[in-house]
Amino acid sequence: MSCSSCHLPEHAFAEPKRVSVGAKGEQLNRNALALVNVAYNASFTWAHNNLDSIEKQILIPLFNEHPVEMGVTGNEQEILKRINTPHYQHLFKDAFGDDEVNMNRVVLALASYVRSLVSFNSAFDAYAYLGDDNALTPQQIEGLNLFFSERTECFHCHGGVNFTQSSKHSFQMFSVQPFHNTGLYNVDGKGSYPKSDMGLYSVTHNKSDMGKFRAPTLRNIALTAPYMHDGSITSLEEVIDFYARGGNKVDEINPHRSPFIKGFVISDKEKAALVAFLHSLTDDNFVKTHNAPKN
Incomplete structure (x- = not known):
């Protein structure tokens, strides 16, 4: 499942559910936080004092197994195969200098996008x-x-x-x-x-x-x-x-x-x-x- 399954733009990248539902249909423990100005965060997720970067935080929903969130664990090659298309190869080359598609670059790209979600125009x-x-x-x-x-x-x-x-x-x-x-x-x-x-x-x-x-x-x-x-x-x-x-x-x-x-x-x-x-x-x-x- 995608990040946007739980972080909906029309809800400031949160969702109108009490708690999120993972890739296997399991209810998670927590409500999805809004992705607003997270580039300025000193800590991430609802309660963790050792996650000091977006890159570290993103690993949790991607790979978490108890409960399963986005369901990447064990499906890495299938996901990379889906992304390894001419469209994304072009984007990876623009971003990283060559068209290699790997999970580390996926995480870096996601983090870069999340940092762009800046809201100071109320x-x-x-x-x-x-x-x-x-x-x-x-x-x-x-x-x-x-x-x-x-x-x-x-x-x-x-x-x-x-x-x-x-x-x-x-x-x-x-x-x-x-x-x-x-x-x-x-x-x-x-x-x-x-x-x-x-x-x-x-x-x-x-x-x-x-x-x-x-x-x-x-x-x-x-x-x-x-x-x-x-x-x-x-x-x-x-x-x-x-x-x-x-x-x-x-x-x-x-x-x-x-x-x-x-x-x-x-x-x-x-x-x-x-x-x-x-x-x-x-x-x-x-x-x-x-x-x-x-x-």
Whole structure:
């Protein structure tokens, strides 16, 4: 199966499913992340602290066997045979200097394409960076102020130009913490997450990393429902309700929950304003540019 099976341009290269389905029909554990501005990421996938390049990350969906994702393992020669056509030989020669087709070059080409998926042309960008005071509605400006307030704490995990702490740039002097436990689960009253996906803990085996996942970018977030690592929240309104109550099972607070997830009071009018602001992060030109014509 192709990358575009789970990363649909019209959904900002995410998909409208709770979790993805692999090449053999198995449900995967996680919701497909949007491929937006990933060239700026300091970490990749929902929860992995040792994947520091797109090339490394791409190997996981290509070759993963438990469960099978894209189904490349054992089918390498068949896939290369399909690609080894005059059309692709010409493209490989332009890219690499000769027409040899191999899996390493496939990975390099995929990574180069993903780096081209840059989105900084939303109404918010026009307002914040181009000086267009009319780019946002009064309701969206109210939502912006709520987003960056200490009451809601949204900006602590979704900060910076890419609205995520998992981004990096040339002037950044240190790496910020990109992984957070939002209190989504607490299956044993002691902070454990379901065995199917324990977040960063599955990589580090450090108890303090239980249930920690990367805060995804909020750019084009209105196009990428459902939300959270397992797609368990269906709308932006429900996401705000979740954070307003301080996560799930507030009577049994998850001991690993981020200190920024403490709950807040918000009126229906304010919630609508916050949702309106999140819609201002949609880059329509990005979607139109990359949405391949349907045959």
